[in-house]
Amino acid sequence: MPRWVVPSLVLLATLALVPPALVVKARVHRSAQPRVHIVQDMDNQERFKPQQANAMFVDGRAMRRPVAGTVARGQLATDSHLHRGLVGEGYAEAFPMELSSELLHRGRERYEIYCAPCHGMTGRGDGTVARRADELQQGTWVPPASIHDEPASTREVGHLFNTITNGIRTMPAYGSQLAVEDRWAVVAYLKALQRSRRASPADVPADARGELR
């Protein structure tokens, strides 16, 4: 065996202890300095700090003003009744706009697109999605509520508006798909659907009552 083999092996064995020793040191040593950061990923990037100059813009400012008309989240000057369905602390009992047949027609159209797949065309909770889920019997499906039964049938219009905006329990939110006015239109249509199920012969105009069977 050549003479250099043993010293080399001893040296290698000693060097092999260095990485674990560094790991141990890193784990127990406390320091206010940041760790050595070899792979930067995107942790540190060039950027402009507040109030710095930037020659790229004509006015020389790095900080830009928001584009005209921008509204930051939570900064919308909201009409609480219109945007949240709230009056004071409670849910609104009245609509924030005039009811009209156009609003109802719009509401019907939006309802049939966004709600009927689950709640069904008449709101009984028997939409095609619900029926298919019943067929599959997977045991995970929460059936869509009937809008004609408690509690939905006695909810304030503001509560219904909030249900559409934010969802409720297992029902997803539709606030991002439906504009504020359209959500109110759907609420108006829900009310019309509910009313239609509680109609009595007295609701039929007197001259048409003869045609009832």
Ligand code: HEC
């Ligand atoms: C993906 C299926 C689905 C769609 C689409 C859907 N819902 Fe629902 N909805 C549900 C389910 C499920 C419940 C019952 C939630 C629960 O009890 O966990 C529910 C409950 C409700 C309730 C009763 C809430 C209460 O006060 O207890 C109302 C009102 C309602 N939905 C209205 C709507 C309207 C209006 C739309 C259309 C904008 C809509 N839903 C779209 C599934 C859906």
